Amino acid sequence: MAAKRGAKVVLISDSEVIAPGIHADHVLAVASNSLHAFGAYGGAMAVLECLLTHLITAGGDTARRRIEAYEDLRQDSGAYWSGTKLPRTGR
Amino acid sequence: MNPQLDPKQTARLLATLKDGISHMPPKLAAAAKYIIDNPGDFALDPVRLTATKAGISANTLVRLAEHLGFDSFEALRTPFRAALVTGQEAGLGEDWLAQMQASDAPSAALQARAARNEINIVARSLRLMTPERTAAIVETLTSARRCYVTATRASYALAHYFHYVGRMALPDLDLVPRHMGSAMDDLIDLSAED
DSSP states (O other): OTTTTTOOOEEEESSSOOSTTOOOSEEEEOOOOOSSSSOOOHHHHHHHHHHHHHHHHHHHHHHHHHHHHHHHHHHHTTOSOOTTSOOOOOO | OOGGGOHHHHHHHHHHHHHHGGGSOHHHHHHHHHHHHOHHHHHHSOHHHHHHHHTSOHHHHHHHHHHTTOSSHHHHHHHHHHHHOTHHHHHTTTHHHHHHHHOOSTTHHHHHHHHHHHHHHHHHHHHHSOHHHHHHHHHHHHHSSOEEEOOOGGGHHHHHHHHHHHHHHOTTEEESSSSOSOHHHHTTTOOTTO
16 A cells, blocks of 8 residues: 555565565564564564664754653653652651 | 772662662752663763752762762762663673573573573664665655554554654654554453452
């Protein structure tokens, strides 16, 4: 569907070939070997973390300000305990 | 090894801070909490910046260092700097893994194999992620009008995480489908015994 509409596809998979006829513009192959019955996602997670590092860096000041806005929202809504407002315990 | 540069000292210091925080005066506790929550920043930032970020005075940081038995703020920060660089982990070698493998502790051999497997899959995945591929993908994502991230079954967790953080950099990042299944489906066996 994506190809038909001309959209680009970035595929992160444990194989560069996932099915006949499916074409991805970019492929990041990850290892998912595990000692149990399911695939292990440590490798895929590491790749995503790296990609996020690049995207946030590429986002520059705009991304930084957006992240700060999320943080401010959480601070304002009391989602985090603030160390500077220490609850009194005992004394 | 200079004990100040022993990376394990950071873990010990963090444990000491966690154990002692409830008995510290409020300002020292605030400083301790900041270090526990931000050991990386604490290692890198100068004392005034740390004080600003933590909402305390530089003097409080000096007093915390003294409280912990250090003769200066710098002496407290040094082990955190030593432990900061992730290259330090590589510098430790993999003796720990060999020791784990050889240990008689329950499950040690299995944990060693599992840890080895995780190291291997991360290393292989990152090795395949060449700078050229990465740059091309970043260009594709940042130049797109909208980006959709999707996955199925267990890997949906990865897509959710990527979307949650990635939307900070790419506001037009959409997660599809946004909701997987229904909570009621998973509560089908709920009973009075639960």
